[in-house]
Amino acid sequence: MAKKKTSKKLCPNFDYFFEPVLKALDMLGGSGSNEEIYKKVLAITNLPDDVVEEMHTFTMSEVEYRLMWARTYLKNFGAVENSKQGVWALTSKGAKMLKSGKIDTKEIKKFTNDKHGTEKPESEDVPAAEKKGWREQVADILFNMNPYAFEKLAQRLLRECGFSDVEVTRKSGDGGIDGTGKLRINGIFSFNVAFQCKRYKGQVGAPQIRDFRGSLGTNIEKGVLITTGAFTREAKEEASSEGKRLIDLMDGEELINKLAEYGIGLNEVKSYEIDEDFFNSLEEESI
Numbered sequence: 157m158a159k160k161k162t163s164k165k166l167c168p169n170f171d172y173f174f175e176p177v178l179k180a181l182d183m184l185g186g187s188g189s190n191e192e193i194y195k196k197v198l199a200i201t202n203l204p205d206d207v208v209e210e211m212h213t214f215t216m217s218e219v220e221y222r223l224m225w226a227r228t229y230l231k232n233f234g235a236v237e238n239s240k241q242g243v244w245a246l247t248s249k250g251a252k253m254l255k256s257g258k259i260d261t262k263e264i265k266k267f268t269n270d271k272h273g274t275e276k277p278e279s280e281d282v283p284a285a286e287k288k289g290w291r292e293q294v295a296d297i298l299f300n301m302n303p304y305a306f307e308k309l310a311q312r313l314l315r316e317c318g319f320s321d322v323e324v325t326r327k328s329g330d331g332g333i334d335g336t337g338k339l340r341i342n343g344i345f346s347f348n349v350a351f352q353c354k355r356y357k358g359q360v361g362a363p364q365i366r367d368f369r370g371s372l373g374t375n376i377e378k379g380v381l382i383t384t385g386a387f388t389r390e391a392k393e394e395a396s397s398e399g400k401r402l403i404d405l406m407d408g409e410e411l412i413n414k415l416a417e418y419g420i421g422l423n424e425v426k427s428y429e430i431d432e433d434f435f436n437s438l439e440e441e442s443i
Contacts, residue, residue, distance in 0.1 A: 166207045167218040171261040173226035176200045178235060178246065178254045187245035194223060198389070205389070214357035214385050215295050215408025232268040242413075294412050294422070298384045299355050307334045309420070310353050310382050313411075316418040319349065332371040339378070347377040356385030362394040369401055379403040382411060 180196035181188055188196070198208060203219065212221035227244060230236045235250030246254070253259050298306065307324045314322050314337055322337035333350045340346045352368050354360055360383050372379055379401065386407045387395075395403040406414070416422050 165218055166210050167203075167222055168207075170222040170225040170229070171265055173197060173201075173223055174230060174261055174264060175254075175259045177223065177226050177230060178250055178259065181236065181244060181246045182251070182254055186251075187243055189243055190220075190223075193227075193244060194220060197223060208389050209359065211358070211386065213292065213295065214299070215291075215412070217359075217386055220386075220409070229264050229268050232271060233264045235264075290422075291412055294415065295384065295408055298408070298411070299357055301355065303353070303355065306355055306384075307353050310351060311335055311337075312420060313382075313414055313418070314349075314351065314380075316420065317414070332368075336376070348375055349378045349380055350376045351380040351382060354381065354383040354385070356383050359386045359388045360391050361388045362390040365391050365394040365403055369403060372401060377401075380406065382406045384408045384411065 176197045180193045210218040212218045238244045311322045319337040324335045
């Protein structure tokens with residue numbers, strides 16, 4: 157039987173991003189969100205469009221996937237840390253590494269592999285510990301929901317996020333508004349918000365952002381576009397263009413994160429790692 161060939165990824169290996177991640181955090185004042193780090197890394201590396209647009213799954217680009225692992229390895233090494241709110245920060249060790257210019261990718265990778273296992277990376281040199289799991293199952297469920305059910309899910313999520321008077325306005329999307337609501341900040345400021353839902357297995361582009369913006373009435377201060385897929389670089393730039401009505405974006409990964417955060421259709425299951433050395437030591441002591 158012929159061996160199945162694996163396609164070569166265009167994106168650099170995850171260890172390529174160790175230094176750019178540290179530089180990005182430094183440029184951001186020592187801390188930053190995943191999205192802020194992503195934008196800074198793209199500016200630092202100047203990766204070509206075909207690399208930036210390459211997808212890992214239909215909810216995550218290959219760059220985002222490898223950045224995720226770069227942050228994980230740097231965290232294990234003690235160069236960065238993160239909070240429950242998803243904010244990453246340089247540690248004193250990471251700052252010293254960056255200042256000295258001594259960022260040994262082999263040492264960082266060896267530290268994690270020695271601590272968490274030495275499974276051989278896949279052909280594209282991405283950690284093999286990443287297996288298909290609950291996130292991909294949820295992604296499949298979201299993509300296969302009927303349009304109205306997905307809009308109702310968005311309605312529930314927006315309510316959990318602090319929106320009020322959230323209504324689904326239509327049962328099928330055609331580039332227009334799928335629902336509206338109000339967002340009140342600090343009990344003082346309120347905004348009329350419209351949202352649109354797109355079940356994509358690819359990337360939402362700038363034309364879709366422009367179409368959505370064009371459908372917003374004069375009484376709408378802000379738009380929110382929610383997708384099961386991802387957004388192209390041009391779409392993100394279009395959404396935040398100066399002089400135009402801003403559109404907030406929620407891609408598939410952020411959507412799943414929010415569902416998990418608020419426990420919408422997801423129940424956390426806790427488990428334990430068995431310390432076999434501890435039990436073996438008891439056996440030895442009893443002999």
